Amino acid sequence: MATTYSKDEKAYLERIGNQIRELRTEADLSQEKLAFECELDRTYIGSVERGERNISVINLRKIAKALKTKVPVLLNIEE
Amino acid sequence: MATTYSKDEKAYLERIGNQIRELRTEADLSQEKLAFECELDRTYIGSVERGERNISVINLRKIAKALKTKVPVLLNIEE
Numbered sequence: 001m002a003t004t005y006s007k008d009e010k011a012y013l014e015r016i017g018n019q020i021r022e023l024r025t026e027a028d029l030s031q032e033k034l035a036f037e038c039e040l041d042r043t044y045i046g047s048v049e050r051g052e053r054n055i056s057v058i059n060l061r062k063i064a065k066a067l068k069t070k071v072p073v074l075l076n077i078e079e
Numbered sequence: 080m081a082t083t084y085s086k087d088e089k090a091y092l093e094r095i096g097n098q099i100r101e102l103r104t105e106a107d108l109s110q111e112k113l114a115f116e117c118e119l120d121r122t123y124i125g126s127v128e129r130g131e132r133n134i135s136v137i138n139l140r141k142i143a144k145a146l147k148t149k150v151p152v153l154l155n156i157e158e
């Protein structure tokens with residue numbers, strides 16, 4: 001991504017990534033398996049979990065569905 | 080936006096837009112005022128409220144802050 005974020009925004013994206021990774025591992029899913037369930041790329045899931053993506057609501061919804069949870073749960077983190 | 084969404088995804092984006100519009104009017108803010116507070120464009124806020132945008136987490140966070148609420152509240156809708 002060409003877009004740059006403030007340190008504060010980057011930290012927020014990293015907290016989202018950590019939250020998604022945590023929920024994925026709790027669901028006992030690999031990145032590959034989650035990516036398959038979401039119809040997203042495994043490398044994309046990896047970059048989301050590293051906080052490198054300004055993820056949009058459509059993809060958050062796909063990930064939430066695959067993790068059998070809701071979007072607000074993925075974003076239930078410090079802002 | 081060139082991207083196309085399924086009818087189901089479009090309806091989800093519209094529910095998000097409606098939720099944001101509702102919270103904005105409850106906060107007694109115009110689109111212009113909200114846009115100013117968020118440092119986003121008024122036309123962008125308008126398109127979000129019409130469900131025309133696959134909004135990302137960084138912009139959701141800006142809108143939530145301006146509305147003195149949290150991102151999960153903006154997304155507390157049917158999925």
